[in-house]
Amino acid sequence: MASNKPNKLAFLSMPAPASYVAGLGRGASGFTTRSDIGPAREGPSAEVIAEAQARRGEEAEVDPDQFQDPDNEYGLFAGTTYEQDDEEADRIYEAVDDKMDSRRRKQREAAEQAQLAKHRAERPKIQQQFADLKRGLSSVTDAEWESIPEVGNLTRKKRRRTDDNSRTYVVPDSVLVGDRSKVEYESALDSRQQEQGGFDTPADGGLTNFVEIGQARDKILSLKLDQISSTPATSGLSTSIDPRGYLTSLDSVILKSDAEIGDIKRARMLFDSLVKSNPKHAPGWIAAACLEEHAGRMVKARKIIKMGCEECKTSEDVWLEAARLHNNDDAKVILANAVQHVGQSVKIWLAAADLEHDIKAKKRVLRKALEHIPNSVRLWKETVNLESSAADARILLARAVEVIPLSVELWLALARLETPERAKAVLNKARKAVPTSHEFWLAAARLLEQEAMLPGKGTEQREKELAIVDKTIEAATRNLRQHRVLLTREQWLKEAEKCETEGSPRTCEAIVKATVGMDIEEEDRLDTWVSDAESAEARGMVGTARAVLSYALRCYPDRRSLWRRAAELEKAHGTRETLDALLQRAVTHCPQAEVLWLMAAKEKWLAGDVPAAREVLERAFVANPESEQIWLAAVKLEAENGEFAVARELLIRARSVADTERIWMKSAVFERQQGQLDTALATLSSALSKFPKFAKLYMIQGQIHESLNHVPAARASYAAGTKACPKEPTLWIMAARLEEKDGKSIKARALLDKARLINPANDRLWAEAVGVEERSGGAVQAKAMLARAIQECPSSGLLWSMALWAEPRASRKTKSVDALRTTKDSPLVVCTVARVLWADRVVERARDWFGRASVLDPDMGDVWGWWLKFERQHGNEEQREIVRNKCIAAEPHHGAVWQVVAKDVKNVGKSTKEILEMVADELK
Template sequence: MFSTTKDFIGKPAPANYVAGLGRGATGFTTRSDIGPAREPQEPTEAQKAAAIKKAEEDDDDERFQDPDNEVGLFSGAPYEEDDEEADKVWEMIDAKMDERRKARREAREKEELEKYRSERPKISQQFADIKRTLSTVNEDAWNAIPEAGNLTGKAKRKQPKMDRFTPVPDSVLAASKEKNQLANTIDATDQSLGGIATPSLDSGMMTDFKQIGEARDKVLGLKLDQLSDSVSGKTNIDPKGYLTDLNSVVLKSDAEIGDLKKARLLLNSVITTNPKHAPGWIAAARLEEVAGKIGTARTIIAKGCDECPKNEDIWLEAARLNTKDNAKIILANAVRHIPHSVKIWLKAVDLETEPNAQKRVLRRALEFIPNSLKLWRAAVNMEDNPADAKVLLSRAVELVPLSVELWLALARLESYANAKKVLNNARKSIPTSHEIWIAAARLEEQQGNEKMVETIIQRAVSVLSESGTVMDRDQWLVEAESCEKTGAIGTCQIIIRATIGLGIEDEDRKKTWMDDAESCIAHGSIECARAIYAHALKVFPEKKSIWRRAAYLEKGHGTKESLEELLQRAVKYCPQAEVLWLMGAKERWLFGDVEGARAIIHQAFTANPNSEQIWLAAVKLESENDEPERAQTLLKNAREKSGTERVWMKSAVFERQLRNFETALSLLDEALAKYPTFDKLWMIKSQIEDMDLNNQAKARETLNKGVKACPKSVTLWILLARLEEKSGMLVKSRSTLEKARYTNPKTAELWVEAIRIENRANNVNAARNLAAKALQECPTSSLLWSEIIYMEPRAQRKSKSVDALKKCEQDPLIVTAVARLFWTERKIDKARDWFQKAAKIDSDQGDVYAWWYRFELQHGSEEQQKFVVEKCIAAEPHHGERWQAVAKNIYNFGKKTDEILKLVAGSLEGQ
C-alpha cells in the first residue's frame, strides 16, 4: 500500500544540515578529536642516529624482488656503453631465434584457433541465424515483448521484512469491548416520552438459525428452477458435460471488471442525456452481453426500441439478443413501425423454418416494398417450380425495370421466341447494358446462328459507343473470358474479334495483343488466347514470332490435327522460318510418322537450301532412327554445301559416337584449319585424345594450342587445368588457372575451378582464401555463392545463404542451394517448395531437376517422383554443369530426358 523507499534516499543534503539536530540530538567529542594527552617530546641523540642509519640501509626499495626478473644482482651498478651494446646483441639473438619458427608457429596457432572456434563457436555465431529472424518481427509482436524487470535485490525483496509492532492503547481496547456488549437497560432520555416502541414481541437477543437455513434453501431452489425448462420439464444442465462447461467460463480480472464499470457509466450517461441515440442503446446492450448479463442486455435493448422505434439497427439487435420466438414477436412489432425496412423483412424470413412461412413473409414484404431487388431475388430463389418463378419474374421486371439481373433470369426461363422478346424489352428499358447484348448473342449461339451472333456483337459495340457507355477493350476481354467459362465459345471469339483493336495505336498492336494472349493463358482462358492469336495472324501473317507462339499454344492445349494445320499455314506465310519447319518435323516424328517428318524436312530444304539448322535436323532424325549411313551422307553433303563450323563439329561428334576416332580426328584437323578460333573443336579433339585414346600428352598439346588460339574460352582453360591435375601436376594446374584469370578477369567459373582443385587437394585454408578473393572480384556470381555456401561450417551456412540471396536474387542455383539447406535440416515441405520455385525461375536448368528428383527419391512418394520427371520432360532442359556433363557423354547418346535425369541424380553427392 505504501512504498518502502523514502523519497530523500540518494539526494544531497541541504546546506547547513546537521544530522539529528531537529530531534534534539547533540554531538560529543572523543579523545581522538582532541589528540594525545601528553605533550610531544624531542627525540634523543641516540634515536636520531638510529633513524639516519636505517634510512641509509633502506636505499634499495626493490631489493626483495625476484633476482631472475628484470632487476638483476648488479642492477645498482653503473650502466655503460659496453653494457648497452651487449644488450643489443642479446636482443638480436632473441629476435633471430623467434624468426626461425615464426611461420610454422603462427600457422599452428591459427589452425588450433580455427579448430577451437569450429568446435566451440562464439555465442554471437550460434545465435546469428536467430538474430536474423528478428527482421521479420512486426511492430505488434515487438510491443508484446515484456519489459525487463529490476532484478536488483530480488532475493532480498522476497524475504519478509521485519514488522514493527506498536502497543495498542488501553482506550482502544476498552472501546472495542463496549462495542461488542449488549445493553439490557434503556436510558430515559433516549426518547422525549421516556419510553421506546418495540417493533415485535421478540427481544432480538435470540437469532433463529433455522429460518436462515430455510431461506438459503429457498434461494438455491429458485436458482435451480431458473436453469430448468418449464415447457419440456428437462433441465438444461448436461450432467456429463458439466465440468467441460465450467472450462468455458471466462473469469474476468479486476482490471476488466473496472473497465466494464467505466464503460457502463459512460454508456449510461449517453443513453440518459440522449435517449434517441440508437447506437448508444446498442452499445450498452452489447456491453452487458459481454459482461454475461444477457437479461440486462435484453432489458436495455427493449428500452432502446421504445425510445428509437424508427431505427432498424436497434430492432435487429433486439432480435439477435432474444430467443427465436421472442425475435419473431420483436420483428413483427418492428415492421409496424418501419414497414419499408428490407433488412428487417429479410431477417424475419431467416427466422422462419418452413418454406411456406418464408414465402408468406416475402410476399407480405413485397406488398410494402414492391421495388426492392433483394426481396424479389429472395422470393425467386425460394421458388422450386420454374413456372412460379417465371410468374414472379414477370411481375418483378414490371416493378423493377432497371434490374439487369431480373431481366436475364426471366430470359433464361423463357423459350427461344419469348426470350428474344424479353431481351428486346430489356434492351429498351436499359439501353446502356452490355450484359443484355451478350445474353442475346449467347442465345443465338445456342440456336446455332453464328452469323447472328457476330451481327449482335458488332451492333452492341456501335450502339453502346453512340449512347456514351464507356466500355474499353479490357472490360470486353473480361466479358469474353466469362463467356468462355460458361461454354459460349463462339460468343467469346466474336467479342475478341470485334473489340481487340479498340483504342490501340497501330505500332502498339502486336505487343499489346501478345500481352493480352499471355494474360488469357495465365487465367486459363485458352479459347480467348487462341482467338487473339488468330486475329493477330490475320493482321500480321508474316510475323514468325506470332506463328511460333500460336504453335506452342496448340502444342500445349490443342490437338494433333490443330497443331499440324497451324504449322502448315505457318510455313506457307513464312517459308524462311526454319523453326516452324523443324517444329512440324519434330511433331511428326514424335507421333511416330518418320516418313512424314522426312517429307517436311525435304520441303524445308527446298525453301532453305543451305540452312544449317535444317541440315542438322535431318541428321538428327536419321541418327535417332538408327540410320547412321544416311546421317553420314547428309553430313557429307552439309559440309560441302553449307560447311559451317557447327556442321563440322556435328560431323566429328557423330563419328566419335560411332567409335570412328581416327575419322573424327581427321575431320577435326580439317575443321581447325578452317575455323581455328572455334573452341569446341579443340575441346572435342582433346577429349578424344585423352578419354578415348588415353594419350594425355597429345591432349595437353591440343589444349595448349587451343588456349593460344582461343584465349577467351574459359572452358578450354578449365579442361587444361583438370588435365594437369589428373596428371598429378597440381602446381601447374594452379598456374594455368592463374593465367586464365589474368586473361579473363572477373570470370566466376575460373575461380570456382581453382577453389575445387584446392578442396580436392585438402587445402582448406587455400580454398577459403581463394573464395574470399573471388567474392571481391565476382560478388554477384550465383555459381560462386552456391560453392561457398557448402564450404562453410553447418552452423554458418544459413547466414551465408541469406547473403547469397541478397546478392543473387531470383537465381535458380542459389534457390536450389537454399532448398538443399532445408533438406539437410529435415524441413521437407519447405525444401520441396524451394525446389519448385527454382524450377519456375529457370526451367532450362537441368541441375535443378536432378537435385529435386534426388530429394523426392529420399523423401517423396511415387506420385511426387513421377511429377518431377514429367516436369523435366516437359521443360527439356539443356543447361546445367552436371546436366551437360552427363547429357554430352558419348556413352549416353540417344538416351531420353527421363533417363538423363536419373543418371544425373545418381551422380550427385550429398544433399
C-alpha cells in the same frame, strides 16, 4: 633614552575622528549601533560618503532612469517644455536606430536560429527525445496494451502491509508455557477414578473405526443432495439445480472484473444522458440496450429498446434490434407493430419472414410485403426462391418484370427459366426496356452459342450459327455506343473471361474480336495485345488469351514472334491437333522463320509420324535452302531413326550448300559417333583449314586423340587451340586436365596460370586451379587458392559453392547466408545450401531448396541430378517421378557433370530421363 617609534597602544586608545565609519574604505556601508552613538545619533550623510568615495577614486552611482522622463521633477531637464522640435528629433533618432537595427538582421537571425538549433540538438527536451516513441504508440494493438504489466512501487518507500496474515507478533510467555504443558504426561491417577475403583474399559477394546465414520459421512451427504435435487410431493415445489449440468453451467458464468464493471457503469450513465437529451436518436437507444445485454441484464435491455421503439417509431434499426433481443413469438409481435410504422422497410419484412419456420407462412409474409413494396427487387427474388416449381417461379418473374421493368436481374432470371424460343423473346423485350444494359446482349449471344452446339448438327450449319454470335456482339457494341454506353476494353475483357468461365468460349472469342482493338494507338497495339494475352494466361483464362493472340495474328500475320508465342500457348494448354494446325498456318505466313519449321517438324516427329516430319523439312528446304538449322534438324531426324547413310549424305550436301563451321563440326561428331575416327580427324583437318578460329574443332580433335591414347597429338591440338583461341577457357581447362592426367601437375598449374593472365576474373579457370591443388593433395594450397579466387570473382556461384564445402560443418550455415547475399541467389549456391541441409538431415527444407534451385535455372542439369539423388535416399517413388517429369519438361543442357555425360559417345541417342539417372549416379 626615549624611543622615536609611535606608541601603538596609545593610537588604539585614541578616540575615533568625527563621522568615522568602520570598513568604509573596503566598500562597506556605514552603520552604527546604539551602544556607540546613543539612542538618537544618525549615520554619515550622503555628502560624507560621496567625499570618501571620491578620495578612493570611485564614481558616485547615478540613477539610469533619472534623465529618461522629460516630466521628471528632479531630472536634468526638469521643468523644460517638450516641444515639436524635440518630438521630431526623437523620431529621427528612432528612425536611425531602426535603420541600424535592420542591417544584417537576416544574418543575425539566421545565426541565432543556427545557434538555437545546435543547442536543441545537443540538449534536446525530454518531449523531443520521446517523440518517435509517442508516434510509435499509434501502431500498438489492443493485445499489446493488455499485456503491459502493472507498475509496481518504485518509490522505495515502506508500504503499509495490507495482508494481516503476513504480519508477525511476539508470542507471550504464557502461551509458550501452556503449549509446553500439552505434551507432558500426568503420572498421577485421577482422584475420581480412584474413588470408583479404577478406569472403565470400553467393550470394543478402545479402537476407533475411522472407515465407518467416513462411510457414514458420505451417506449423510448423499442423502442431503438427493433431498435437494428431488421434488417433494407434498409441497409441489421444484429446485432450479441440475445435478448433472451444474458444473457445466458454472463454466458459462461470465465473471467481470472491477474495471469492467466500472466501465459499464460509466457507459450506462453516458447512454442515459444521451437518450434523455436526444430521445429521437435511434443509435443511442440501440447502444444502451446492447450495453445492458452485455452486462447480462436482458430484462433491462428489453425495457430500454421498448422505450426506443416508442420514441423512434420510424427507425427500422430500432425495431430490428428489439426483435433480436426478444424470443421468436415476441419478435413476431414486435415486427407486426413495426410494419404499422415503417411498412416500406424491406429489412423489416425480410426479418419477419425469417422468423417463420413454415414455407407457407414465409410465402404469406413475403407476398404481403410485395403488396406494400411492389418495386423491391430483393423481395421478388426471395419470393421466387421459395417456389419449388419452375412454372410458379416463371409466373412470379413475369409479374415482377411488369412491375419493375428496369431490373436486369429479374429479366435474366426469367430468360433462364423460359424455353430457348421464348427466352429470345424475353431478351428482346428486356433490351427494349433497358437499352443501356450490355448483359442482355451477352445473354443472347450465349443462348445462340448453346443452340449451335447442340448435338446432331453438321459442321457447316454449326459454323453458320456460331457466326451469328459474332454478329450479335458487334451489333451490341454499336447499339450501346448509340445509347452512349461506353465500356472500356478492360471491362469487355473481364466480360469475356466471365463468359469463358461460364462455359461459352465462342462468346468470349466474339467479345475479344469486337472490343480488343478499342482505345489503342496503332504503334502500341501489338505490345498491348501480347501483354493482355500473357496476363489472361497467368490468370488461367486460356480461351481469352487464345482469342487475343488469334486477333493479333489476323492483324499481323507476318510477325514470327507472335506466331511463336501462340504456338507456345497451344503447346502448354492445347491439343496436338490444334498445335499442328497453328504451326501449318504459321509456316504458310512466315516461310522464312526457321524456328516455326523446326517446331512443326518436331511435333510431327514426337507424334510418331516420321514421314510427315520429313515432308515438313523438305518444304523447309525449299523455303530456306541455306538454313543451317534445318539441315542439322534433317540430319538428326535421320540419325535418330537409324538412317545413318542418309544422314551422312545430308551432311555432305549441307557442307556444299551451307558451308558453315557448325555443319563441319556436326559432321566430325557424327563420324566420331559412328566409330569412324580417321574420317572424323580428316573432316576436322579440313574444317580447321577453313575455320581456324572455331574452338570446338580443336576440342573434338584433342578428345579423339585422347581416346586413341595419342597424348602428344592431343597436346598439340590443345596447344594449337589455345594459340588460335586464347579467350576460350574450356580449351585451357582441357589442356590442363590432359597434363594432369599424364602426371604433370606442375605443367597443368602453369597452363592455368597463363590462362588466368589472358582471361582475368574467370571463375571456371580459378575453380579448375583449386581442383588441381585438391587432387594433388595440397589442401592448404587449395584453400589459399580458393580465397584468392573469391577475391577476384566475388559474385561467382561456382566458387562460393566450393567455399561452402571447404568450411567446417559448424560454420556452413553462416557461410551460406554470406554466399546467398553475395551471389544474389545463384542457382549453384542454392543447390549447395540444399546439399548442406541434406547433410544435416533437414529433409523437408532441403527438398524446398532443391525446388528453388530448379526454378532459378531449369537449364542446369546438375541441379536436377542432385535433387534426384536426394529423393533416392529420402523420398518415395512418387516424389522421384515428379523430379524426372520436371527435368524432362525443362530439357537441361548445361552443368559440369551433365555435359560430360550427355556428350559422351556411349550415350548418344539416350533420352533426358536416362541422362538424368546417369548424372545422379555420377554425382558424389
